[in-house]
Amino acid sequence: MRPVLGIDLGTSNSVVALCQGGKVTIIADEEGNRIHPSAVAFLPDGSVLVGAKARAGLAQRPEQTIISAKRLIGRRHASREVAQTKQRMGYRIVDDQGGVALKIGGDVHTLETISALILRYLRDLAENFIGHSVRHAVITVPAYFDDNQRQATRRAGQMVGLEVLRIVNEPTAAAFSYGYGGKRSHRIAVFDLGGGTFDVSVLELGEGALEVLSTGGDTFLGGDDFDGLIANQLAQAVEQYTGRDPRQDSAAKLCLLALAEQAKCQLSEEESFELDLSSIAGVPMKTSIDRANFEAAIKPYIDRCLTLCQKALDEGLVHVSEIDGVVLVGGSTRIPAVRRAVTRFFRRRPDEGIDADLVVGVGAAMYAENLESPSTATSKRVLLDVTPMSLRLATVGGFCEAIIDHNSPIPTERSRLFTTARDHQDRVSLRIYQGEDDQEDGNTLLGEFVFGPFSKALRGEVQISVTFAIDSDGLVQVTARDLASGQAAVGCVNLGLAQEPVQQKQEDLPAAVKR
Amino acid sequence: MSEDFDRWRSQVLNTAVRLDEIDYFSLLGCPQTVVPADLRQAFRGLAQSYHPDALVSEDEELTAAVEAIYRRLTEAYAVLRQPSQRQAYIAGLAQGLTRYDPEKSQSALKDFQAKQAPGRSDSGRLHFQRAQRAAAQGDRFSAAAEMRLALLYEPNEPGFLNFAQKLGIVAR
Incomplete structure (x- = not known):
């Protein structure tokens, strides 16, 4: 079986693991560290450091050392999150056609490049360990990552020649690493408080299936x-x-x-x-x-986490007394006040098993092996995940309507029929959002999908069938078809952010050095 | 084994092509009255065969068919587990809508509910419904007035008489 890496590409730290025959190996660097800082440093001589060595030089090179890049990937430059991140980072964050880029010395780097450099570093560690090349990976992202952020993560993988078999939500991966299941089904909550984000998921683990009942979180709490x-x-x-x-x-x-x-x-x-x-x-x-x-000082943040936990339970139609286990993920769950709050809220002690920093990477590796195992394998489990955010379509007057509700199982699709509003109108334009607000402004714009030109007719005569789909990776795709002519178009909707051809970028990737 | 597989494969391909003709209940193999727990069980059982993770195959035609079926299964499950959407879906299904459409299915439900209301004339029904609304808001005076109008159109309609009795404007 081809090796498939499980990669937890974290905000502060990353983990790479490989699962073979049910046994997970967490891959270490030369110093034996199994947790690799998600840091990239650009040195004046043009060379690049990644991981622990880059992180170690942060104090000396604040303007050339990129940390917490995950906070910026797939974001719009105008967003609140970018403004907040700018205040606490030493490196320069600039506008890149509406998106975000980093200016280090005279060079401009995209966030995909930074993630790609980290992924390449992790892949190289794995290749050194295995002794031959690796081409496939499962990469985890916060459940609350939107389509733009997921697309960007996938592109980063492609830039270093890694085929990303699946993008998995971090809490789901964490649940996968735990040995629940068997005959009786268990309900567990995953409480994931990392450096940058908070996610909570309620899952049911049964025989042959792992079902996410609901998920919630905040992409800017950690x-x-x-x-x-x-x-x-x-x-x-x-x-x-x-x-x-x-x-x-x-x-x-x-x-x-x-x-x-x-x-x-x-x-x-x-x-x-x-x-x-x-x-x-x-x-x-x-x-x-x-x-x-x-x-x-941190109490308001903890309270916000608990509010989000209650919301996730309510949406999964699960009462707190029905929870059979609580899994903690992320370094911030080591804080005693956080543990106490979680224990009190869920009325049980969190499970002590795998290290909270490693659990996502381990789960990703186990899921990767599960994905590759033949359909007939008895241990085979399917992952029934949900979309954490509603997919919305702008209507009129600044409003937008939910097409696919949040917590809907994925992959899924919905179709809508549209018609023209004017005579001889030969194209329709659809603005697509993700979020929970009825107003356009309260959501994240994924992009604008334009279909046409199609055959002209009087208003109301043309019928356009539009299908909105979310795939297993949480990626959004829109397909439109003119019912009269059969003319069709397919598009991903991350047209909102600048995209460059992946092939060209691959050559531009600066060479990393080992020291 | 391989004969079984070939039969299964052709069934899957056939189902994928006919997907728009199949209603959610047939797809999930559930009655219209299915309770949430059984609905989930049914969905989960089918997910074991149709989830994209379940099938590891180089057969692109089959993979595409399985994915199309699974996308429809999740759609069916998401609609049927919400009581308000399920009701509208059932109403729409009676008009031949095999997929839930927020506008058409909801308007089918409204039509259905209107037909369920007593009365044969549009005007009689209109005043009857206004009387019900007014009564629900505690406005007994308007309710009685509307009910008298309804009875002008259909003095012998049993549903109208029943409600008029409750309002105390006709003798029992």
Whole structure:
């Protein structure tokens, strides 16, 4: 059987794993690390570092080191998320025909390029481990990734010659890694609080099938927000002490974030943590943060997570007492306050099995093997996933109508019949959105689909049948057909963002160096 | 084994071609009154054979057919598990709509409900429905007035008389 990698392409860290004969191997780098920072550094001599080595140089090269690129992939430059990310990153984020690109020195890199460099690094690690080339992968994304973000992730894989067999939602992959199932069916909740995003899914694991009952989340809620809170507190302390706001300087800003992250991690183990801020303040300065203080600061974020959990349970028609297990995913679930809140909410202790940082990668690898196993295999499981967001179509006056409701099982499709509004109208244009708002503005625009020109006629005479489909990867496709002539057109709808031919980009990919 | 497979394959291809003629209940093998738990069981059972993950095959024609069937299965499942959509779908099905269409199916349901209402004349039904609405809002005065108008059109309609009795405007 051909090897298929399971890749957890995370916001902060990535994991690559391979499952053969039911046995999962998590692939390590030369130093033996199994968790690879999702960092890429562009050095002045034109070479590129990826992974732990890139992350290690962040403080020295804040403007050339890309971290948390996943927060930006597939986003519009004008979005709130991009504005927020700009504030806390040392590198330059620029507009690229409505989308986002990164400007490092004189070069402009797309977010796909950054993801592609990380994927290539992970693939190379795997190839070194296996001893021959690998061409196929299953890549995980947050359940709340929209079509633009999924397309961009898939393109990143293509750029390094990886055929992405399936894009799987992270919580679903995490559930896959757990040994539930068997004769009795289990209902489990996956609580995934990572660096950048929060996802919650309610799943039922039965014989031969894993069904996602509902899913919810927030694409901009995670450990990075906690770091930001601590960093702001520290900056204020420095400002009070020295009269100068250290956030003016991008290097100091990043240094604060790094200290904040360190403090956050330590506070999971200890009651208080002492920091030396001398290098940032420019004068000798020490301060400390205690756990109670930190927990009070992040409480609104935890409450938001629990609200989203309740919503997911309600939508899956599951009562909290029917949950048989809770799986924690993501580094932020190590925070004791988060664990306590989850335990109280679900009225049970979370399952301790696989490391929360590895569980998605392990699940992705297991799913990859499951996907490749023959239909007749007894262990074969099908994955009945749902779409986390409603697919919408703009109507009139700024409104839009749901064509496929959120939490609908995928792959699926719906057809609608449209007609012309004017005499001799020879094309129709459909604006497609994802989101839960009845107003266009409250949703993410996926793109505009234009069909035509078709044969002219009086208004109302032309009948256009339009099919909206979401495939197993969560990707959206629109097909239109003129019922009179049979003329048809198919389109993916991510026309909203600039796209360059993948082939050309592959050659442009800068060479990574090993040191 | 291979004979069985060939028979299955031709059945699948045939089903995929005729998909628009098959209603959701036949597709899922459920009665119109199916309860949510049985509906899920039926969907899950079929998913084991028709989910894109289930079939590992180089046969592109078969893969495409299986995927088309699965997309329709998920559509059927999503519609039937929502009571309001299921009702509208059943009404639309009586008019030959094998797929749920938000506009047409809902308007079929309205037509059906209107026909279920007592009365044979449009005017009688109109006033009867207004009387019901007014009564539901607690406006007994308007309800009585509308009901008297309805009875002008159809004085012997049993449904009208029954409701008029409840309002206390005709003797029992």
